[in-house]
Amino acid sequence: MTPGPEVLEVPGPDGPLGWLAVDAAVDGLSFGGLRIRPEVDRREVEDLARVMTWKLAAHGLPVGGAKGGLRADPSSPELPERLARFADGARALLRERVVLGRDAGATDESLDRLYAAVGRDQLALARPAPGGPARIRELPGYHRGMAGEGAAAAAAAAGLLPSAPRVLIQGFGSVGRGAAAA
Numbered sequence: 001m002t003p004g005p006e007v008l009e010v011p012g013p014d015g016p017l018g019w020l021a022v023d024a025a026v027d028g029l030s031f032g033g034l035r036i037r038p039e040v041d042r043r044e045v046e047d048l049a050r051v052m053t054w055k056l057a058a059h060g061l062p063v064g065g066a067k068g069g070l071r072a073d074p075s076s077p078e079l080p081e082r083l084a085r086f087a088d089g090a091r092a093l094l095r096e097r098v099v100l101g102r103d104a105g106a107t108d109e110s111l112d113r114l115y116a117a118v119g120r121d122q123l124a125l126a127r128p129a130p131g132g133p134a135r136i137r138e139l140p141g142y143h144r145g146m147a148g149e150g151a152a153a154a155a156a157a158a159g160l161l162p163s164a165p166r167v168l169i170q171g172f173g174s175v176g177r178g179a180a181a182a
Contacts, residue, residue, distance in 0.1 A: 012071070018045075023066060034114065035105060037072075038072065058156075068098075074106070
């Protein structure tokens with residue numbers, strides 16, 4: 001059995017506020033998304049970190065997989081405070097090893113708040129050149145739908161798709177639309 005990811009649990013006033021799971025690192029770096037949902041749980045975050053490792057490998061990117069999960073309603077007025085608490089609890093990983101992007105419930109604004117609370121920009125760990133982009137969405141070649149394309153490529157690389165796939169895609173947000181296009 002493969003050992004599970006390294007998981008940091010961020011405590012909250014009423015139980016866990018969230019988790020940051022690092023499944024793998026390449027040259028000390030892991031990428032993933034921040035999922036913001038009231039019902040997110042540790043197991044979901046661990047599983048998604050593992051899938052990020054596969055997806056990033058299928059893209060040929062030299063980074064490992066990670067995933068953050070924040071137990072919060074993305075539309076709640078308490079979200080900024082919860083993001084700040086999560087950033088405080090996960091600060092060391094976010095400053096030294098992990099870059100988080102958008103996932104379910106996360107917006108560009110919520111990520112900007114998270115990284116402002118950490119005290120550095122989103123790409124500080126992986127900036128391609130001095131003075132380069134500060135956010136993933138500013139990288140050359142970035143486009144909406146990349147996550148779904150990566151999920152489809154990872155499934156194909158893992159041999160999970162038949163030669164003439166017929167699949168059901170639940171949801172048609174950024175990931176579903178990208179997977180359908182792939």
